[in-house]
Amino acid sequence: MKSTHRIWTGMVLSLILLLAVPLGTVAAQENGGGFTEPFDDPQLPNWEHSPETIVKDGVLVIGPGNVAIRLGDFSNFTAEFKVRFTGPGLIFFRFHMRDDGDNVVIFDGQRVSLERTATGQSNELAGAEWSGFSGDWDTVKVTAQSGQYEVSVNGQVLLQTQETGEAPGGGSLGFIVDGESSAEFDDLSVAPIMVEGGGQEMAPAPAGDQPAAAATAQPSTQYGIGSLLAQLSGSQASPPEFTTFSVNLLLSVVLAFVLSRVYIYWGSALSNRRRFAANFILITITTTFIILIVRSSVALSLGLVGALSIVRFRAAIKEPEELAYLFFAIGIGIGLGDNQRLITVVAMAVVVAVIGIARLFRGRQSDFNLHLTVTSGNPDKVSLEAVTGTLRKHAAQSRLVRYDEDAKMLEVSYLVEFKNSAEFEAAKNALQALSKGIQITFLDNKGIG
Incomplete structure (x- = not known):
């Protein structure tokens, strides 16, 4: 090679x-x-x-x-x-x-x-x-x-x-x-x-x-x-007309948007799905644009291979689900770039249907949108029961994922879900009321809808 x-x-x-x-x-x-x-x-x-x-x-x-x-x-x-x-x-x-x-x-x-x-x-x-x-x-x-x-x-x-x-x-x-x-x-x-x-x-x-x-x-x-x-350039497709180019780009935006909504609401990754899904539209449009150009020339296709050989991905993929959605976004771009609209749309419909049916049979899963870390030390160290009870009152759901405690300090981590910013604000105030020295860290996972 x-x-x-x-x-x-x-x-x-x-x-x-x-x-x-x-x-x-x-x-x-x-x-x-x-x-x-x-x-x-x-x-x-x-x-x-x-x-x-x-x-x-x-x-x-x-x-x-x-x-x-x-x-x-x-x-x-x-x-x-x-x-x-x-x-x-x-x-x-x-x-x-x-x-x-x-x-x-x-x-x-x-x-x-x-x-x-x-x-x-x-x-x-x-x-x-x-x-x-x-x-x-x-x-x-x-x-x-x-x-x-x-x-x-x-x-x-x-x-x-x-x-x-x-x-x-x-x-x-x-x-x-x-x-x-x-x-x-x-x-x-x-x-x-x-x-x-x-x-x-x-x-x-x-x-x-x-x-x-x-x-x-x-x-x-x-x-x-x-x-x-x-x-x-022999035996290659002729360059696309402007109308074909425009329609395929517009269709790539629509399909990428649908894919991003599917990932946000039906995905199971714990990372920030909303921010990650925002990349799907750009990836799909870029892939469509590149394939539409290079499909009419072997020389350009080979030049693209040479250019990509010096590119290295630096962003870490935390979960296999993220990689699967990225590949599908690229696949949509390749299909539309090759002017295979019907096949691409049918594939998109099948994938969405399969994901939806799988989600239906799995039932409602925990859809946590924030990571919460609570740290409390002497002399006003709070108890695990107090923190857990406060979250049950104000969060739609919560799950304890880490617990560390010694004679001087308590540190616990939760996955929590808030339906709106009011619930989030109420939970924050309630936790701060437990102790003057309590430290609270919220890390965005999906975002508060």
Whole structure:
């Protein structure tokens, strides 16, 4: 789990970095012509990359969950590079990266595949079984010609396919590593394949290990890495409309209020139920708000996981009942955040009914709303019987929970219930009348209604 969290966190951070690059800068860096990259410069000019992508000893090293993108407009080309990867994990070589989609060659330990991503949906164009990288330097070659693709490793052709429909336009290219180990890349060369008369008839790609001649292609007017974001958000629900957002938030307030009333009047915790229940509305609204936002994006969901990983709860949960109600408040928020109104409302009705029926069968329980501590010492030390008798006269009910007495001092604690503030005031005055030196401490439990 820790490794997966690190991988996705690195990917999300790298995407944020790439989105910050102005499109004009992209156009200035590459016009789609060929280039060779020996990775000799630690600054990686003309590349955008995440923090754990570095140049070390003349080799590009990409850590798990990290990315390196060569921005530009590469349409018809042959790309060749060396890679050393011991795995386990995946290596992605992405190309034709545009706002409306991209192509990606995926290498894993048992299979290599070519996928086309458009408008957030991925479609596999070709796939084949293979034995994986050798663990030493392997040479990978990818050729893209007007919708025709060929992928080979160490001279062995693994994939050959023709994309149906209109061939994709040019775009950026780059590497992504996913797994538990870093991958090393070296000697990247990209050679454009010229188009005769601006048409789609392609000249043959250079063969063998001969360096490809560089030529200038026509620059494109579209750049960016929107397709990478599109794949991250693929198969996700669309962002909610404002009406849906408002209705769900309002419903979360109503259900949280009902839950708080149920806890106050039917709960059995001895702590201050009224104050504790006041948190239910905020918890439910916050959960609904967060789920409504992150449900439309995997990247945001994973970012939320990373943010919550540094949060620690400091408030002590005194009783299991408190935790149960907190979980249910969060569950209401998740249900409404996912726009599952009917299920959430039905679940709420069932839970309230079950709690109500259980309360009915248990009968009336003691519903103490205050903790009372009475301390009395010599020379006017009062007796236990005097304190208990006074409480019986003025409190609706009382229960002795602690008794300490020695030759000099008496200290007793009660759970008491007062129906109103008048009863409370009368009991206080009566206790103080028992002795001038008596000390009385009231601790709020539920509050006086």
